[in-house]
Amino acid sequence: MFQGLAFNPFTLPPEAEALRSEVRKFLAESLDPASLPNSDFNAGDSSDFSKALGQRGWIGMTWPKQYGGQDKSFLERYVVTEELLAAGAPVGCHWIADRQTGPLLLKFGSEEQRKEFLPKIVNGDCFFSIGMSEPNTGSDLASIRSTAKKVEGGWLLNGSKIWTSYAHTNHYMVALVRTEPASENRHAGMSQVIVDLKDNNVSINGIKNLSGEEDFNQVFFDDVFIPDDRVVGEPGNGWAQVISELGYERSGPERFLSAFRVLVEYSRELTSDASDDQLSVLGRLVAHLITLRRMSISVAGMLENGETPITEAALIKDVGNAYERLVPEVVRLSQTRNPSARFLETLNQCVLHAPSFTLRGGTREILKGVIARGLGLR
Amino acid sequence: MSYLSEHQLLIQDTLNRVLGDLCPKQIVDSAERGEFPSALWGALSETGLTLTGLPEEHGGSGGDPSDAMLVMKGAGKFSAPIPIAENFLGRMLCSEFGLSAPKGITTFSDGSFSISPDGMLSGSSSETAFGRWSDSVVLIARHGDESYLCSCPCEAFEINEKNNIAGEPRDEISIKKKLLDDQFILAEGVSRRARLLGAASRVAQMSGALESILEMSVSYSIERTQFGKPISKFQAIQQQLATMAGEVAASIRAAQSIHLSRELMIELDVAIAKARVGEAVGICTDIAHQVHGAMGYTLEHSLNHRTRRLWAWRDEFGSEKDWQTEIGRFFSGNASGNLWDQITLLA
Missing domain, CATH: 1.10.540.10 (Acyl-CoA dehydrogenase/oxidase, N-terminal domain)
Known part of the structure; x- marks a missing residue:
């Protein structure tokens, strides 16, 4: 295998x-x-x-x-x-x-x-907030342009990060920035720095998502001074550090539970007069969920044993996100005749948030690329 | 690191050796033309693998049912055209319900049979797996509200040979015969148990076949060159194979949960696995055939041995829809909202 x-x-x-x-x-x-x-x-x-x-x-x-x-x-x-x-x-x-x-x-x-x-x-x-994506940098993370230039006692940071959840309320961001100009080795010359989000030279503009909520932001750095002691790890080691975070980021229960409340409300709706079709929809979704949870716990076991399950983590996120997208789609077609307001509100909120499930933490396409590498295809 | 015990690794090695030697494509082809693979069955019998997971005091090789699942997974991986699952199922039921061990190659027949208190058995079944190649048939017969487990030599049946879409024998059989006293026994709950063990067997076989078609598809994509490079280098192909890998990994994990089950939970674990793996079959066979192109659509390529079996097995002992409905019934009506509590009870 x-x-x-x-x-x-x-x-x-x-x-x-x-x-x-x-x-x-x-x-x-x-x-x-x-x-x-x-x-x-x-x-x-x-x-x-x-x-x-x-x-x-x-x-x-x-x-x-x-x-x-x-x-x-x-x-x-x-x-x-x-x-x-x-x-x-x-x-x-x-x-x-x-x-x-x-x-x-x-x-x-x-x-x-x-x-x-x-x-x-x-x-x-x-x-803390995550500082990875930029206006012109999404899946191709190595193309970041935010740059910290060496000055006396620290670094001067300029540039911008985007899709930063809770930047307007959080205290700090760990930002991946260029500390050396881009070279032939695209992954070299990047560093992670801790940015104080309350700094006067940091400005934060909210971005409304399609549900009208404003939990993510664009963050601008205008000559933000980063003291030397706020660089995480060795300058230049940023890429390797970012990659090492992914096993933890991609395999956890947040990758298949995002739509779980829809399932809870749906199971409440299905009383003794539920049809076989409705029951089978619930059963299908529970079968997926229990299997995903078992896979995720397997990975938690590997992490606990000090292993680095990169492919496994990508695979859980890919299968788990696909499942999260499936939940509202099949439930909406099998709802009961007089659904409760609570059920409908939960379902609608899930429909509105669903597009983000397969984007954040690595898009579907990036994850499939990681899995393909595990299969020896690239 | 393997989660298998040393004993299980030994089973796996022996099995892979025997199947690798004696279950090449030609053997599967000739079985589909009606020829019983006696060398293959003989070799598996000699090593005790046809009786794996069955208690020794009942003529089995010992070990636990998870060992038998391992054998069935391996058989599924090679499309072994033998009643490995049915032999286990029929014998396991006899052992569990207190009937003496059947003689020779055994199959289980899911049909419509009735029995009178003095042992007069009559009825028929439209799809008895490997009936024509078996020595004994284990079946369930009714008398009023009661269920009886019966074991009967094959000569007693009239057999009309039929095949499923995978070319596996699924024979029409019928019988009218008086059974001896030790050939039937009152067996409460036997229908449910048979359906569960049958579904578990198909899950194991399907997980092996799915693993095999993923390996075949990946290898083929690396060998096949178009537009001047291996098709494995195209993102469109990589993404399809990655999707398939996720479905196969989930299927294998779902299948593994069956033999780790605590006794009380086994029903739900089987239901979940049959539902999950059955759903994966459609997705995976679609991708495997797409990657293999027209070559995979021929009888010449062994992909069809795997995919036709997967299409047959997903419908046997309850389709995914049947099992999904059962799971849904178990988890529905949670007015108190304790769905999560129930989910976390399943390890």
């Missing part, structure tokens, strides 16, 4: 399952049952909620205790994240800091950076 297609069965350990009931209890207490939850990780934010989560020790929980973490396993974190998403909790504020920034700093950051940022992230006091 091909490399990267084996998702060996893996069972979550008892300590992870034990945590599940604690998280459920917390969610039952802290979420308003009348609200319309949305399990798309990018569609709800509450700094109060993130703060409360931090107090429980559920942000940065895999990080070492010396930085405020809990030294928990990746599998325990898996349970917490999937419970949050399934319940439709507003996780937008801390999501990126927890998933990407923390692990990045632990792997490549300086001791000073870890001490400064990790405890604040863990407490739910410090939120």
